């Protein structure tokens with residue numbers, strides 16, 4: 001069983017990547033394999049709406065999305081961490097989500113994978129809940145099963161996340177819930 005952690009921040013080693021590391025640590029402790037996609041080391045271009053992926057299995061833009069598609073296909077659970085930019089997730093993450101339309105066109109390749117979201121803002125209430133909701137929208141559009149932190153919507157922190165102990169608790173609870181639901185599904189599908 002594998003959990004993929006996606007960080008939507010263009011900043012290397014900052015809050016989103018730390019939140020993903022912390023979530024994946026929990027997954028590893030429960031025996032999951034883990035993998036990551038960090039947008040701090042990838043430049044994903046926006047979709048050109050050329051329509052080529054309706055027919056083919058690949059995208060005409062050669063920028064590393066093929067690796068993203070492979071990692072998403074291989075995952076049982078996907079956890080996405082995003083900064084809040086102007087009240088929602090940044091353009092870098094939007095580009096990745098839009099380009100993932102290819103997987104939707106391949107017989108809903110992400111269908112029934114479990115998804116969860118984390119968000120960090122520079123303000124305590126800077127739009128983290130809305131950002132999480134927008135990430136959930138993407139997951140629903142892909143036919144995924146969406147989970148929160150077993151109480152509310154997901155992991156919500158305030159920069160610097162590592163000093164926000166209550167926020168980091170919601171990150172841990174979200175990771176646990178994600179693992180729990182993947183485990184439940186696997187147990188019943190066997």
Ligand SMILES: Cc1cc2nc3c(=O)[nH]c(=O)nc-3n(C[C@H](O)[C@H](O)[C@H](O)COP(=O)(O)O)c2cc1C
Nearest residue numbers: 009014015016083084085086087121122123126159
């Ligand atoms: C262009 C831009 C817009 C931002 N807008 C918001 C915002 O609306 N609300 C908020 O709480 N923080 C906002 N921030 C602050 C970031 O969400 C915050 O610095 C966050 O920690 C960045 O995540 P990272 O540390 O993983 O890169 C904004 C930052 C930038 C660069």
